[in-house]
Amino acid sequence: MSTDRHPLDDALAEAEREGATYEVPVELVRVRARRRRRARTAARGGVALAAVGAVALALPLLPGVRDGAPTADDGEAWEAPGDLCGQRYEASSSADSPLDVTLTTTSEIGPDRIARTSTVVEYDRERVREVGSLSYEVVLLRDGVVVAVDGAGPELEHDLDLHLTQVERPPAPPGADAWTTSVYLASCASFPDGPTDVAVPAGSYELAHTEDVDWVAPDGSVHTVRVVERSPVTVTGDGQVPERSPDTCGTDASRLAALAADEDAFPVTLDANVPVTAAAGSNLRITVRATNDGPDPLEGRTGNPRIVLTRDGRVVSEPGALGERLYDATVPPGGSLTYPAWSSLEECVPLGVGRHGGVAVGDALPPGDYQVWLTLRPLFHEPDGTDESFRNEVLLVGGPWPLTLE
Known part of the structure; x- marks a missing residue:
């Protein structure tokens, strides 16, 4: 060297x-x-x-x-x-x-x-x-x-x-x-x-x-x-510990619920045809629709939506290893765009637990009742694509939808 x-x-x-x-x-x-x-x-x-x-x-x-x-x-x-x-x-x-x-x-x-x-x-x-x-x-x-x-x-x-x-x-x-x-x-x-x-x-x-x-x-x-x-x-200095994202393994589901119910949230809603039941150990593949409910056109880009499962008030599953892609997020008022989303329906372990802190560990979620949430982080030009810079990342949350694993 x-x-x-x-x-x-x-x-x-x-x-x-x-x-x-x-x-x-x-x-x-x-x-x-x-x-x-x-x-x-x-x-x-x-x-x-x-x-x-x-x-x-x-x-x-x-x-x-x-x-x-x-x-x-x-x-x-x-x-x-x-x-x-x-x-x-x-x-x-x-x-x-x-x-x-x-x-x-x-x-x-x-x-x-x-x-x-x-x-x-x-x-x-x-x-x-x-x-x-x-x-x-x-x-x-x-x-x-x-x-x-x-x-x-x-x-x-x-x-x-x-x-x-x-x-x-x-x-x-x-x-x-x-x-x-x-x-x-x-x-x-x-x-x-x-x-x-x-x-x-x-x-x-x-x-x-x-x-x-x-x-x-x-x-x-x-x-x-x-x-x-x-x-x-x-x-140097007093350390600043960043807050964990609300769609991260082990976090309190109330944070997702608060974001989904926020009437002052960014005017884009997420929806999907989430099945009511699925086989334990299977993969969950859905199409997510993002709709611009605001009065202004939006121009930007986004990655894949994340499927997050909660149970007993905690995030218990994060997305599987879907190859991340960059998608267009340009949509007029009232318009919609669709994106693929995927989950391996595997358990995850919160940061600091075992050898797999923060990631899916490969064990299938056990049968039972869960709630499904969707999150998306688009990056929008501000305003209307007239500025070459991007605004800070917007966190969109949709859900919950009930899901029973059998």
């Missing part, structure tokens, strides 16, 4: 000066968390790539890798973030590769408890066709022991500048690539079942950034190299 400073390293310093550059759109946090944790489980798979300034939600395979093509090398398995707490961090870089990878981390973490990192990859274009990040892990250490981990799992809500994506890719010369990331560091005091409102205390720590970088050879085969960087970091 090179110790020379590459000009692209300036991207991190410039971003820190910009401040809001690395604010993280909630939907992209959600996409990254689900996909990266699947990569941790299997240690292989597609490469998540995002364009600078885009809010695109589809994360395709690395260009040139198609079904039936050679797959990535098997890598070391990633542990669930909460399981790292209290452990001595032993991750190490893998053997030499044709890539020269430089990881750079911020030297200071502020009250938002967000760690910013940059990755610069240089390579010989005759030996390497394309590169990308398969997965990464950022943890906070004290005396070599993990005291804070990636907190993206609980679908955290921030005050966001929605121009910007979770992963930025500044322009790079031929034979080089670069991207930057932002990770909210959740205190290990929240794991396995502690309070989720405990922030990382101010003080001196060590930040560990481990990343698996994929590269494609001229013959189309995909390979992976692991790179680890550890550096001192200062955490």
Whole structure:
């Protein structure tokens, strides 16, 4: 791993000066968390790539890798973030590769408890066709022991500048690539079942950034190299713990109910033909209709609707691993648009419980009575598409609909 400073390293310093550059759109946090944790489980798979300034939600395979093509090398398995707490961090870089990878981390973490990192990859274009990040892990250490981990799992809500994506890719010369990331560091005091409102205390720590970088050879085969960087970091100020989204596993269903009943809510309603019964262990696929009930046209875009199930006053199931897509959300007054939605009808575990904090764990919901809610987060131009900027994300909630699993 090179110790020379590459000009692209300036991207991190410039971003820190910009401040809001690395604010993280909630939907992209959600996409990254689900996909990266699947990569941790299997240690292989597609490469998540995002364009600078885009809010695109589809994360395709690395260009040139198609079904039936050679797959990535098997890598070391990633542990669930909460399981790292209290452990001595032993991750190490893998053997030499044709890539020269430089990881750079911020030297200071502020009250938002967000760690910013940059990755610069240089390579010989005759030996390497394309590169990308398969997965990464950022943890906070004290005396070599993990005291804070990636907190993206609980679908955290921030005050966001929605121009910007979770992963930025500044322009790079031929034979080089670069991207930057932002990770909210959740205190290990929240794991396995502690309070989720405990922030990382101010003080001196060590930040560990481990990343698996994929590269494609001229013959189309995909390979992976692991790179680890550890550096001192200062955490400042009183920590601010973001509030969990109301459609997140384990949250109180009354928050969804309040949003659905809000007469002053944004004038778009959600409806769907939700079945009354379904087989336990099956998949639920529905079409969601979003109707503009307001007097003004709307112009924007949105990701997939989320199907959330509640029981006994708590969210007990989040959406399954449906590939996120970007949809048009431009609709005149009184007009409607439809979007597909899907749920695996699996149980989920709230943040800090077991190895799968915040994600569906694969166990089918047991038979019984549930309530189905729909949420959608469109990004609208304001007003009427006349401004190139996007307004802050709108959270739409529809429901509930009764559902009995048999």
